[in-house]
Amino acid sequence: MFLNCDLHSHSGYAGGVGQISLDDLEKTMDKKGIQVFGTGDCLHAEWRTFLKDNLIEKEDGLFSKKGNSARFLLQTEVIFTAAVGSGRKSVHTVLLFPSFESVDKVCGLLESMGVKNTIGRPFIKCEDSKDVGDKLCKILDADEGIEVIPAHVMTPQGVYGSNNPVNYMKDFYGSAVERISAVETGLSADPEILSLIPELDNFALVSNSDAHSAALNRLGREFTTFDVSSVSYGSIVEAIRRKKVARTAEFNPTEGRFFLTGHRAGKKGHGDAYCAFSPKFTPKDERCPICGKGLTVGVLERALRLSDVQGGTRELGELSPSSKDFIKMVPLVEVIAYSFGVLSVTSGKVVSVYDAITDAFGSEAEMWFAKDSDIEKKLSSIGIAPEIIDNIIKIKDGDFCFSPAGFDGTYGKLKVGEKEDIFNVNIVSGHLGAQRTLF
Ligand SMILES: [Zn+2]
Ligand SMILES: [Zn+2]
CATH class of the missing domain: 1.10.10 (Arc Repressor Mutant, subunit A)
Structure with missing residues (x-):
C-alpha cells in the first residue's frame, strides 16, 4: 500500500512563524494528501510535552489526535558541527523516532554530551568526523528503530553544501555512514541533480517539505510515497532501509533558494543589486563582483563538482538506478x-x-x-x-521555469510556458521586484 509521508518539519520552537497548531497541520495535511507528517523538534522539552499531552499512539509508532485520521511521526532535525577541511562544518540531519521512550532516551544521551535542547534544532558539537560518527552511532544505538537521514543534502547547511565542502558523505559522518540508508533531496535538488553524484547510487532518495508552518505552499511542498506493508512506523522505516520508495514529489530545484551561485539583493554593500551565475559564468575567484565577498555557491555548481571528484559519468537529466519515479510540482x-x-x-x-x-x-x-x-x-x-x-x-509537463532561478536564499520566480537555460545565467546586477519570503 502507498503512503504519502512528509517527514521533516519544524515547530514554532525552531524560529520562523510562531506556534503551529495540530488542528491547522491536520487541515493542511488533508488538503495536500499527506497521510503521515513529521512532528518536528520532538527533542524540545515544551514541544515534546505538548505532543505527549495531545497525541495518542494509533498504530505502532504513529500518533494522532483522538479520533482523527492524520498520523504524526516523532521527528527532529539536529545540527552536527565538526572541524573538517579548512574550518568547521555544520550539517543538518533528520532523526525519526519509534516512540516517546526512545525520544526521552536520546534527550538524556544528548544532555550527557552537553547538548542543549532549548532550541528546536539542537547543536551537537563534535571534534571531527570520527566524533560525528561515534556520537551519531550512540544515538542510533539508543533504539534500533531510530532512523537518520541527512537533510537537504545540497544546501549550504547540508552534507554536500558549499560551506567547507566535503567530497564524500563519510568525510563528515565518519563511521556512521554505514547506518545511513537514505538522503533528503531538499527543495534545491531533485533526483536529476542528485543522479550526478555517484555515491548516492547506494542510498534511497526521499523528499520532505522542511515546513516551518501549516501553510498550503509549505507543508507537503515535497513528500515521499512509500510502498509499505502496513500503516506503522516500523513499515515506513523498513521502506526507507530497503529503498522501497514508490515516488517522490519534488519542488522544482530552480525555485529552491540555493540553486545558482550568487549574492542576493539587500546583502551588505548590495542595495537593490544582485548577481546570479550558472557554473560556467561564476567568477574564477568566487568573489562577488558587487561586494567583493565570497559568493554563495549554488547547488548546480556543487553537484557538477562532486560528479567530477567522484568520477561521475551521467549528464544532468540522466537518472541513476536509485532514482524512482518523481513528479515535479x-x-x-x-x-x-x-x-x-x-x-x-x-x-x-x-x-x-x-x-x-x-x-x-x-x-x-x-x-x-x-x-x-x-x-x-x-x-x-x-x-x-x-x-x-x-x-x-x-x-x-515541465513547461515552466523559475527565472532567475533561486540563489543565495531567494526563491526563483515562476514563469509558466517559458524556459530558462540554467547553464546560461550570467546576471551581475538587476532588480528582482517583489521579493518572496524566505520560509
Ligand atoms: Zn535544515
Ligand atoms: Zn556580494
Missing part, C-alpha cells in the same frame, strides 16, 4: 495565484479555487498524480478557468 496555491496575477496565496479567490480543485480530486497530491486528460475533464466540469487548467498541465 509547484504548490497549487502558487499556480492559482500566478494565474490570477496576484502575489498573495491566501487571498479569498485563490483559496476558494484551491478548495474546489482539492474537493474534486480528494487532495492536491491526487491532482498532481492524475493524467493530463483527467485533470482537464474534471476541472472543466466544475468550472475552473481554462487558464488555471492550462497552467497546471504545463507545470505537470
Whole structure:
C-alpha cells in the first residue's frame, strides 16, 4: 500500500512563524494528501510535552489526535558541527523516532554530551568526523528503530553544501555512514541533480517539505510515497532501509533558494543589486563582483563538482538506478495565484479555487498524480478557468521555469510556458521586484 509521508518539519520552537497548531497541520495535511507528517523538534522539552499531552499512539509508532485520521511521526532535525577541511562544518540531519521512550532516551544521551535542547534544532558539537560518527552511532544505538537521514543534502547547511565542502558523505559522518540508508533531496535538488553524484547510487532518495508552518505552499511542498506493508512506523522505516520508495514529489530545484551561485539583493554593500551565475559564468575567484565577498555557491555548481571528484559519468537529466519515479510540482496555491496575477496565496479567490480543485480530486497530491486528460475533464466540469487548467498541465509537463532561478536564499520566480537555460545565467546586477519570503 502507498503512503504519502512528509517527514521533516519544524515547530514554532525552531524560529520562523510562531506556534503551529495540530488542528491547522491536520487541515493542511488533508488538503495536500499527506497521510503521515513529521512532528518536528520532538527533542524540545515544551514541544515534546505538548505532543505527549495531545497525541495518542494509533498504530505502532504513529500518533494522532483522538479520533482523527492524520498520523504524526516523532521527528527532529539536529545540527552536527565538526572541524573538517579548512574550518568547521555544520550539517543538518533528520532523526525519526519509534516512540516517546526512545525520544526521552536520546534527550538524556544528548544532555550527557552537553547538548542543549532549548532550541528546536539542537547543536551537537563534535571534534571531527570520527566524533560525528561515534556520537551519531550512540544515538542510533539508543533504539534500533531510530532512523537518520541527512537533510537537504545540497544546501549550504547540508552534507554536500558549499560551506567547507566535503567530497564524500563519510568525510563528515565518519563511521556512521554505514547506518545511513537514505538522503533528503531538499527543495534545491531533485533526483536529476542528485543522479550526478555517484555515491548516492547506494542510498534511497526521499523528499520532505522542511515546513516551518501549516501553510498550503509549505507543508507537503515535497513528500515521499512509500510502498509499505502496513500503516506503522516500523513499515515506513523498513521502506526507507530497503529503498522501497514508490515516488517522490519534488519542488522544482530552480525555485529552491540555493540553486545558482550568487549574492542576493539587500546583502551588505548590495542595495537593490544582485548577481546570479550558472557554473560556467561564476567568477574564477568566487568573489562577488558587487561586494567583493565570497559568493554563495549554488547547488548546480556543487553537484557538477562532486560528479567530477567522484568520477561521475551521467549528464544532468540522466537518472541513476536509485532514482524512482518523481513528479515535479509547484504548490497549487502558487499556480492559482500566478494565474490570477496576484502575489498573495491566501487571498479569498485563490483559496476558494484551491478548495474546489482539492474537493474534486480528494487532495492536491491526487491532482498532481492524475493524467493530463483527467485533470482537464474534471476541472472543466466544475468550472475552473481554462487558464488555471492550462497552467497546471504545463507545470505537470515541465513547461515552466523559475527565472532567475533561486540563489543565495531567494526563491526563483515562476514563469509558466517559458524556459530558462540554467547553464546560461550570467546576471551581475538587476532588480528582482517583489521579493518572496524566505520560509
Ligand atoms: Zn535544515
Ligand atoms: Zn556580494
